[in-house]
Amino acid sequence: MPLSAIKTVAKAQNGVGAFILQCKRLDFHYSNWAGSSRGMNAFIRSQLPVFAKNNPQIEIRVSPRGNKHPVIIGHYINGKTKPICVRNMTPEGVREKTELLRDASGEKLKRVNKPVTSLNESVRGIWSPFHGAKIQI
Amino acid sequence: MRRIPRSPRSIALLSPSSSILRPSYHPPATLCLRPAPSPFSTSPKCRAGIMSSYSSQRKHQAFVRKWQKRLLGESEPIGAHVDPYDATSPVRIAPEEMGGEEEVLDEEQGVPGEDGVVRGAYVPATRGEGLERVGGKKWRAEREEEEMRELWVEVMGRDVGEPDSFDIPTKIPRDPQVLGRLFHQAVVEVYTLKEAKQELDLARYARKGRYAVPDWIYETSVHYSRKLGLELGISEAQKQELLKEIEFAPPAEEVLGEETLTEDLDEELEDPAVEQLEEVVEEVVEAKEEAKAEPEKEIKKVQKKSFDFMANRQFPRSMIKDEAAPAPIEEQVIAEPVVIEAEPEPVLEVRQPAEPAKATESEVIVETATSQPAEPAEAPEPQIAIETPSPKPKQSFETIYSRVPLTDPALKFALAKRLTTLTGHRLSDPTLHTTTTLGDLLTSLLATAKPKPATLHEALKLQHKELRAQPKKSRAQLAREGLRRKESLLDLPNVVVRGKKEGLRDREREVGRWKVVEYALAERGLDVPGEGRRGAKRIH
Numbered sequence: 248m249p250l251s252a253i254k255t256v257a258k259a260q261n262g263v264g265a266f267i268l269q270c271k272r273l274d275f276h277y278s279n280w281a282g283s284s285r286g287m288n289a290f291i292r293s294q295l296p297v298f299a300k301n302n303p304q305i306e307i308r309v310s311p312r313g314n315k316h317p318v319i320i321g322h323y324i325n326g327k328t329k330p331i332c333v334r335n336m337t338p339e340g341v342r343e344k345t346e347l348l349r350d351a352s353g354e355k356l357k358r359v360n361k362p363v364t365s366l367n368e369s370v371r372g373i374w375s376p377f378h379g380a381k382i383q384i
Numbered sequence: 385m386r387r388i389p390r391s392p393r394s395i396a397l398l399s400p401s402s403s404i405l406r407p408s409y410h411p412p413a414t415l416c417l418r419p420a421p422s423p424f425s426t427s428p429k430c431r432a433g434i435m436s437s438y439s440s441q442r443k444h445q446a447f448v449r450k451w452q453k454r455l456l457g458e459s460e461p462i463g464a465h466v467d468p469y470d471a472t473s474p475v476r477i478a479p480e481e482m483g484g485e486e487e488v489l490d491e492e493q494g495v496p497g498e499d500g501v502v503r504g505a506y507v508p509a510t511r512g513e514g515l516e517r518v519g520g521k522k523w524r525a526e527r528e529e530e531e532m533r534e535l536w537v538e539v540m541g542r543d544v545g546e547p548d549s550f551d552i553p554t555k556i557p558r559d560p561q562v563l564g565r566l567f568h569q570a571v572v573e574v575y576t577l578k579e580a581k582q583e584l585d586l587a588r589y590a591r592k593g594r595y596a597v598p599d600w601i602y603e604t605s606v607h608y609s610r611k612l613g614l615e616l617g618i619s620e621a622q623k624q625e626l627l628k629e630i631e632f633a634p635p636a637e638e639v640l641g642e643e644t645l646t647e648d649l650d651e652e653l654e655d656p657a658v659e660q661l662e663e664v665v666e667e668v669v670e671a672k673e674e675a676k677a678e679p680e681k682e683i684k685k686v687q688k689k690s691f692d693f694m695a696n697r698q699f700p701r702s703m704i705k706d707e708a709a710p711a712p713i714e715e716q717v718i719a720e721p722v723v724i725e726a727e728p729e730p731v732l733e734v735r736q737p738a739e740p741a742k743a744t745e746s747e748v749i750v751e752t753a754t755s756q757p758a759e760p761a762e763a764p765e766p767q768i769a770i771e772t773p774s775p776k777p778k779q780s781f782e783t784i785y786s787r788v789p790l791t792d793p794a795l796k797f798a799l800a801k802r803l804t805t806l807t808g809h810r811l812s813d814p815t816l817h818t819t820t821t822l823g824d825l826l827t828s829l830l831a832t833a834k835p836k837p838a839t840l841h842e843a844l845k846l847q848h849k850e851l852r853a854q855p856k857k858s859r860a861q862l863a864r865e866g867l868r869r870k871e872s873l874l875d876l877p878n879v880v881v882r883g884k885k886e887g888l889r890d891r892e893r894e895v896g897r898w899k900v901v902e903y904a905l906a907e908r909g910l911d912v913p914g915e916g917r918r919g920a921k922r923i924h
Contacts, residue, residue, distance in 0.1 A: 277840060279838070279839045279840060288840050291840060291844075291873070292840070292843060292844070292847065295873060295879075296870070296871045296872065296873045296876065297871070299871075299873065299876050299878060299879050300871050300876060302878075303877070303878050304878075305878065306878055306880075307876075307878055307879045307880070308879075308880045308881075308882070308886075309844075309873070309879065309880070309881045309882065310881075310882040310884070310885060310886045311839070311840070311841070311882075311883070311884065311885055312885055313885065
């Protein structure tokens with residue numbers, strides 16, 4: 248049986264070769280009556296057309312949801328959703344939350360304790376007591 | 385009882401103690417046995433009786449008959465010698481039997497119908513059921529209440545339960561042309577008052593600005609110059625007529641009409657409610673009389689009063705009476721020609737006057753906003769004649785009034801208040817602060833009057849419609865102007881805008897599963913759920 252080496256394939260990293268935006272859809276729910284939706288309504292009228300034009304890869308839905316606070320729901324490729332309530336926010340605040348949802352992935356938020364997060368193994372190897380300078384007594 | 389002749393001598397009672405209790409004509413018991421003198425007492429007390437002055441009935445009758453003849457004439461009255469209680473007495477002759485005219489009221493007479501049968505005639509009632517009850521405290525109170533209510537309606541111009549509209553019209557116009565005409569009316573009224581150096585606020589006059597507006601107001605030309613300001617193209621007669629209409633105050637006698645008060649018996653006038661009304665009316669009369677001498681003081685007085693319903697009269701009594709007779713159209717009302725000084729500068733554009741009948745009016749010069757450069761300092765003052773805003777597009781209103789500055793706060797406020805009264809649209813304070821010309825004021829009014837969309841969905845559709853109506857410019861042109869192309873949300877391919885809350889039906893329909901759901905439900909004999917609360921069950 249001839250032995251053949253495992254062909255190494257380049258590890259795919261989103262953004263190295265191609266970049267696929269994780270956010271596939273954004274739902275904007277507003278209210279015609281509630282005062283907490285004033286900023287959202289102003290954002291939809293004035294800034295959302297510009298945002299939608301600049302992000303043609305995101306599907307945007309706008310629909311009313313009466314007697315509720317305004318909310319933006321982001322849908323991601325991994326199937327998860329992230330809602331953010333934007334009650335009593337200014338149009339600029341709503342825009343910031345929109346961009347935050349656009350830049351996020353569907354993964355849950357985790358606390359990062361390490362300074363570096365990398366898929367590459369360590370260059371100098373993990374320390375062991377058996378490798379290193381000899382102990383002289 | 386036989387008549388006993390009266391004795392001329394005074395006879396005292398023989399037994400004073402017993403005769404005190406008995407009547408004087410009965411002789412005392414102790415005196416029955418012997419003929420006693422007349423038992424009658426002719427003391428002055430008894431002599432004063434009526435019948436005591438005549439000796440016989442005959443003499444009395446003669447005396448009465450003598451005076452009857454003197455007073456009534458020779459004919460003997462019917463009831464002179466007859467018994468009125470006798471059934472056959474001639475006094476009991478009925479008027480219809482006598483042959484005299486019988487008074488019949490019109491209400492009692494019936495109206496003959498087409499078939500000849502008389503209907504509606506008065507039929508005397510035999511029972512009291514169903515008849516109107518007249519009289520009594522309750523009836524009187526109801527009648528007074530009704531009269532007071534009628535007085536209120538006549539004075540205030542509205543019913544008792546109706547809320548006060550505060551001079552704001554119920555039908556609020558939104559058509560720009562109608563608003564333009566009302567704006568022009570307000571300008572003419574306020575500037576006329578300004579020229580006459582009168583109070584600018586029309587609501588401070590007795591009529592509160594409610595009068596029959598003459599038609600020539602809407603066709604009045606306006607003339608603006610930097611030195612003289614805005615001048616109206618109306619004659620002195622028209623000006624006086626307008627001032628008279630605006631400042632008209634009904635005299636006190638007309639305010640207190642006799643027919644407004646109850647003209648019943650004296651007992652009704654003594655009623656405390658009516659007396660209170662009269663006191664209030666007297667106070668108003670005094671206020672009005674003082675107002676005639678000093679109009680400014682009248683305003684302060686009226687404001688201090690807690691309730692003065694007689695002052696808010698919509699129309700004076702004379703106007704109500706003259707409603708039936710229309711005012712004759714006078715040819716002198718036509719505006720006299722407005723003389724505009726000759727201009728040495730070239731005429732850029734000439735427009736035809738609004739009414740060709742006014743051919744005596746001098747030429748009207750209108751400068752276009754874009755083509756007219758800045759005037760040099762040494763050139764004479766340009767007099768821009770502005771045309772009347774008759775049915776013209778919106779652009780011409782702004783062009784006409786944009787040159788007239790509006791710096792006087794009192795004038796601006798008077799105009800804004802009059803516009804609120806005429807149109808029902810209230811201009812906000814920040815809007816008023818930012819307006820500097822009449823054109824700005826008109827633009828603000830039109831913007832305020834523009835109907836606003838009730839929902840965001842309607843606003844987006846309106847925005848989409850407006851953007852589509854705009855002429856398309858190339859990117860290069862937009863870049864030169866420093867603008868970016870405005871995109872409508874509804875035009876973008878990655879945007880879906882819904883006017884209603886998204887439901888299961890919408891989501892399933894997008895992926896094409898709804899028809900499968902409907903088919904499956906129909907297969908099992910189940911109702912297809914409707915949208916909203918209709919249908920068997922709401923599916924989320």
